[in-house]
Amino acid sequence: MNVTEPQGISGVEENLDPLFLRVCRNEAVETTPLWIMRQAGRYLPEYRRVREEHDFLTVCNTPDLATEVTLQPIRRFDLDASILFSDIMVPVIAMGADITFAPGPVLAEPIRDESAVRALGRPDAADDLGFVMETLRNLRRELPQHVTLIGFSGAPFTLAAYLVEGGASKEFASLKSLMFQEPVTFHLLMEKLALVVVDYMKAQIDAGAQAVQLFDTWAGLLSPADYREYVLPHVQRIVEQVKRPGVPFLMYGNGTGGLLELFEEAGVDIVSLDWRVDMAAARSRISPGIGVQGNLDPIALFAPPETMPLRVRNILEGAGTESPHIFNLGHGISRHTPIEGVEALVRAVHDEGRRIRREAADAIGNS
C-alpha cells in the first residue's frame, strides 16, 4: 500500500496514514509526532562503525550506505519521521564547486565575483543527483509505513554563505560585503542556487519524499530588514514552485527568532524554531493553521532523564493542539549525546502528547 494514497477511511487503514502527515493536515490526532535533526549521526555507535569504513561524502553518495545510516535511528527509536541522510552541499558539488569536508565544508576557491557565479552549473537533479533519488526510493521501500520520509535542501542564502566565505566564519564579512557592495552579483548567485534547489526538491518529491525541509541555517545572520530584501524573494519563489498538495513544506533556521513572521510570509506550512524562543510566544506570532516545529535545546538531552517529561510538557503546552506541532530539537543533535537522553525524549513526547490531549478531552467532557 502506498501511504501517500490512502485506500480508505476506515479506522484500520487510517492508522497506516503517518501521524506526522495527519498533524500537518491539522487533523485531530492521538499524540505529538517527533523526529530529531541529525538523528542519523555520530551519537549512534552503529553510525560511527559505518564511518570507520567510509568517509562522510562516500556515505552521502552511495545509496546503500545512505539508506543504511538513515534507517539506523528508526530501528532504535520510535520516531515519526526519517530524514534523508545527506549534506546540504551535495547539490552544490553537482554545480561544480570544489568542496571537501574538514569536517565542515571547505571550498578550494571561494565564489566572490560574477565570473565565479556564472561558472556554476545547473545539474540535472534526476541524473546528476540520481544517487539521492535512489536513496529516497530505497527508503520508501524500507521504512515502516507509519514513518514519514522527509527530503531536504539547503536554502540559497545558507549555501551562498559557504560558497562566498569558503568555509565556516565568525562574522561572515565576505558574504555580507558581497551582499551590500555587489547586490547584483549576490542576487545572481541566489537565483542560480534557487533554481537548483527547486529542481532538487521537486526531484526528491518525485522520488518519494513525503515532506520537505528547507534548511536556512544561517538566515539568522541577517537583520529582518536585510532578510526581507536579500533572501525572502528567493525563498518565496522556491516555496511557490516546490509546494505540492499533501507534501508539507518545513522551514528551518538557527538564531532566527526574529524572522518567524518572514518565514510564514515565505509561504511554508511549518516554521521550525530553535530553542532560544519561548514556544508559546513564537506560536502566538504565527497565524493559526500554520504549524510549528521544535524546540528543545539539544543539550537538554544531557540532563537527567527523569527531568525530560517536564521540559517536554512545557513545549507541548506552549504549542497547543489547535495548529500543527511537530516536536524536534531546536538544532541538530550533539555527537556527545547519551542514548538514554534520546530514549527519554521519545518516550516523553509521545506520553505527554497523549496526556495533554486526554486532559483537554476530559476538560471538555466535564464542562
Next chain:
Amino acid sequence: MNVTEPQGISGVEENLDPLFLRVCRNEAVETTPLWIMRQAGRYLPEYRRVREEHDFLTVCNTPDLATEVTLQPIRRFDLDASILFSDIMVPVIAMGADITFAPGPVLAEPIRDESAVRALGRPDAADDLGFVMETLRNLRRELPQHVTLIGFSGAPFTLAAYLVEGGASKEFASLKSLMFQEPVTFHLLMEKLALVVVDYMKAQIDAGAQAVQLFDTWAGLLSPADYREYVLPHVQRIVEQVKRPGVPFLMYGNGTGGLLELFEEAGVDIVSLDWRVDMAAARSRISPGIGVQGNLDPIALFAPPETMPLRVRNILEGAGTESPHIFNLGHGISRHTPIEGVEALVRAVHDEGRRIRREAADAIGNS
C-alpha cells in the same frame, strides 16, 4: 564642574549635561546619542600601533595605556559615550583563574566541580582591581564633558561559560551539563561570580563611571525557561545592588531576541538589542520608559557609506522618541571595518536623529 551634579538648569549649563544621560532620563533631546561596542579596537590604526608594543592584557592592566586606547575613538569620532577599555575576564583573573588570551580567553584548568568553584577568591575591587579604577579616574579627567563614561562587567553566566568550557565552544555542552546535572554547584559558581560583579561595578561607579553595562554575551545560549531558572535571579540581585540614581544600567546579550522581556524583568534601565530583531518589534515588547540600545548589523559598516542614512533611519523610526534610545551596533565592531563606514554611521545617527525630531515637531505644529 562635575557633570553628575549639574549646577543649574539654564540653557547653557544644560548643554554640559551629556546627551547620553539626558536620553536615559527620558528628557526631550536634540538628537540620538551613539557609541559603538568595542569602539577602541583593532579597526583603528592607532590602536594597532599600541598593540605592536604591548600585549592585550598589559594594555588592560596599565592605566596609562588603557586610558590612551579608550580615548582614541573619541578623538576621531563624535561619539556620545566612551567605554572603559578592558576585558570581561579581568575580574575573573583577580579571582584566581589562570587565563591567557589566544586571542580569546583560554583557561589552564576549566572549572567543573565544587572544589574548583570554592577555590575561586573574592578580590577587593578597589585594591586588587585598582588599576581599572585608576583608568576610570583618568578618563573622567581626560574626556570631554559631553562624553559619558561607561563602566562594565561581564555577567555571571557569560563568565561561567568561559570558566567551565575553558575557552570558546560551539555547543557549550560542558557548561550546560554542569547546569543541568549539578545545579547546586552551578548556582554556587553563579553566586560567587555575582558577588564579584557587584563589588566590581560599584567600585567602577565610585571611581567615576556615569553608566554601567552588564555584558551577558552568551545568555543567548539558553532557552527563555532556562534563563529564568538558572540566570535571572543572579542578574536581578546584581541590578538591585548596583543600581544608583542617575547612573543608567544597561544590559547586553547576543542572540537574546527571545529574552528581552526577561532582561526587563531583571530591572535594567536600557535593554541592548543585537541586529537580529526588528527594532520596532523589540520596542513594542519592552515597557514604555525602559530604554533600548542598538541595533545595526556591525557588517553594515562595510556597505557603501551613502546607504547609511536609510539604514540608520529605519532603526531610529523603529525605536521612536517616546522612550530612551541609545544608538549602537548589535555586536562589537569588526576589526576589518573601514573607517569611512564609522564616519558615515556617526554622521547619519546625529543627522537623522535631528531630522526625525524636527519632523515630529513640524507634524505637531501642523496638526
